[in-house]
Amino acid sequence: MHLTGHERTFDPDEIIVSKTDTKGRITYANRVFQRVAGYTEAELLGKPHSIVRHPDMPRCVFKYLWDTIAAGREVFAYVLNRAKCGDHYWVFAHVTPTFDNHNRIVSYHSSRRVPCRKAVNTVIPIYQALMGVEKRHSNPQDQWKASLPVLVDTLNKAKMSYDEFIFSITDQYVGASA
Amino acid sequence: MSEYRNESAQFNAPGARNWIAEAADVCKRAAQGDLEARILNIDDETHANTDTPALLHAINHLLDMTDAFVREATASLEFAGDGKFFRRVLLAGMLGSFARAAKSINTATSQMSEEKKALDQAHDQRLELEADFNKLREVVHALSDATGHIDLMSKTMAKLASQTSLLSINASIEAARVGDMGRGFGVVASEVKKLATQAATASSEIQGRVRELTGAAKNTSETIEEIWTVIRDQGSGQVEHATKAA
Ligand SMILES: Cc1cc2nc3c(=O)[nH]c(=O)nc-3n(C[C@H](O)[C@H](O)[C@H](O)COP(=O)(O)O)c2cc1C
16 A cells, blocks of 8 residues: 655644445545545545545554444544545544434444644554554454454553543644634 | 435436536525535536536535534533533534534533532532441440440349348348357448448449430430431432432
C-alpha cells in the first residue's frame, strides 16, 4: 500500500461527514470528505468505508466500533485515515446508527472533526502497542482477538470506560480554538 | 450507481435531472424530520443557472450541520438521563444558534453533574450518621445489659447477707451455750450480724438504684429505636429519590 508519510489536515470549523448502509458501504460523503480524502463522490459512493483505512490502524478499534454501533450505541474514535494519494490524516470520529420509526438500524452516520495534537499523541503509543500485538498474527480475526484484551487492560489500568477515556483526552471544542 | 441516487432522481428522464424538484424533495423530507436525505452526484458543470450547484451543496451542508447537531444533542442528553455527565456536546464545527444551543446543553449537564455530586455527598453523610448512630445503639444495649448484671449481683448479695445474718444468730446461740468461754465469740457473732444487716441495706439500696437505671435505659432504648426508624426511613427515601433522579 502506497504511503507518502505526508500528513493532511482540515479546518477546525469543518466536519467530514459520511453515511453508510448497514454493511458500511458509503451512501454519502460531503465535500470536505471528498477534498481531504482526495476522492470524487463517484469514487466513494457504494464503496466500503475501508477505502480510507490506514494500515497503521489496529483492527480491534474497528471491531469495537462495529460492535458498539451494531448494538445501537454511538462511538467515538481517534482514527488515522489514508487519502487516495497515500497521505494520511487524523480524525476524531463520531459514529452513530440511524433508526427507523420501529427502532431498527437502517444506516450509519459519521462526523469527523480535526483532533487536537495532544489527544493524537496520547493515542499513538496505545495504537502502536495494539499493532505490535496484532503483527504476531496473520489472520484478521486472530489479530483483534489478541489485541482487544490489551485495549481492555489499558482502560482497566486507567480505571476508565472506553467513553470516559475518550472524553478525558478530548476537549469539547476538540481541535477548535475555544 | 443509480441505487445510491435519491428516489426523486428517478422521476426525471435519464440524463436530465430536475435539480430543483430534487432539492425541494430533500428539503420536504428534512422538514418532516428525515435528516438522511441528501442530494447526491451534484454535477457542477451542466446547469442552466450557474448558481444551482452552490444552492444544492448549501442544502447538503445545512442538512449535515443539522444532522450533526441533532445527533450530538441527543447523545449528550441520553447520557445525562443515564446519570453519566461526562458526555458533552462537541462544540467544534457548531456555529451561531447551533453553538448557543450546544453550550446551553453543556451548561445544564454541568449543573446536573454538580447536583448529583451534592446528592451523593448527602447520601454518604447520611450513611455515616447511620453508622455512628448504630454504634450508639450498641452502647445503650450494652448499658442495659450491664444494669441487668448488677441487679443479679445485688440480689446475690442480699441472699448472702440474709444467710450470714442467720449464721450469726446460730453462732450467738452456740456461744451462749458454752457460757463465759464463748463470750468473746458471741461479741464477734453480734458484729457479724451488724455487718450482714448493713450489707442487706446496701444491697436493697443498689436494687432501688438499678430499678431506676433500668427504667432510664429502657426509655433511652425506646427513644433511640424511634430515631433509628426515622433515620432508616429517610435513607430509603433518599435512595429512591436518587435512583429516580438518575
Ligand atoms: C459510518 C462509518 C464510518 C466509518 N469511518 C471510517 C473511517 O473514517 N476510517 C476507517 O478506516 N474506517 C471507518 N469505518 C470502519 C470501516 O467500515 C471498516 O470497518 C474499517 O475501515 C476496517 O476495515 P477492514 O475491516 O476491512 O479492515 C467506518 C464505518 C462506519 C459504519
